[in-house]
Amino acid sequence: MDYIEPHAHMISRTTDDYQQMALTGCVALSEPAFWAGWDRQSADSFEDYFRQLTEFEPTRAAQFGIQHYTWLCLNPKEGENRDMARQVLARIPKFLQRPNVLGIGEIGLNRNTLREMETLRDHIALALEHGSMILIHTPHLEDKYKGTKLIIRTLQSFQNLDPRRVMIDHAEEHTIEMIRDNGFRCGLTLYPNTKVSLARAADIIEMHSAEGIYVNSACDWGFSVPVAIPQFILEMRRRKHSEATIRKVVYENPIAFFSQASNFYLSRACESVPGNVKELAYVD
């Protein structure tokens, strides 16, 4: 079954991973900007990173017939550094018109601090100023519940924000209701030890319906599985869910969400997706 991987940090993955993803049906993916594992020392590092996400990575993905989209930001793990945040935010607008950029992300909170919230607010304001969509990272473990509440409150403080253009990711059983009840789109991350397992993701979809939900591997440099979505497809089949339901979660829902960005175009899709056809790869 064709699928879309909506959250993968491919700069941390090998070419073999791209190959495995392509072999298991991945036709497109989106890569949010994230934390490098250590704090970057200058805004120049981010500029190089944004070039990697908008120039180099799409060409790597294209080798395997995978369309590569991306989201730009300073990640919540670095959000405490307000000075750096201001400098990085000032450099983002010139990248927003690049053909594979879907919006601002993954922004949100890490340890739910006041400064992280200020950096979150600045990113939301930037997204609204440029009419960009937003991808939200919710915090880890014990910080998730409180952080998700604070994030939703912050998003709702912007009067002209349309929740359908915001994906709140890494939802779990204790946060999904507040995300969906407030009209936001919702992502489930399939991780081996944290976030949700394949079985719990299937449980959540059974209990809350497949409406407005997608699943992702969030594969990065930590414990993660780049082919988690095809594994999820097997889990859903194991439970006798219909192919239509599975396809909705792994393919149609990501398309519906991404299609709100005018530059999203799935070249292999049978459906007509509104938007501009643009060349993705920058090959000199």
Add this chain to the structure above:
Amino acid sequence: MKNIDSRCPLPLRRIVDEYFAESRNKMLELGAFFDRLDRAGDAADPDEEFRVVALKRAAGVLLEPGPQRVKRMALLLSDPTEEPREYLDRKAAWGAYADTGEGI
């Protein structure tokens, strides 16, 4: 707590067939973890560790009636406070909430 009653398509017997072995294994692993804590080299009291206390409290939910046991367990392992932290204490989360705000 919302009454979540949407069904899994599989009949009960089939759910047991599919998931019993892995669930049994996860339960035995948890028992082994608690035993290992009792055998800690420094003979420290496991109940002095806030993460262990939180895990034991969450484990109690397993034998309670449903629905939404996972949600209730996750909430027992969550920071229940409402206000943002004034300063960053550390980058990483530990999986349970320490009342002191400082961890161990």
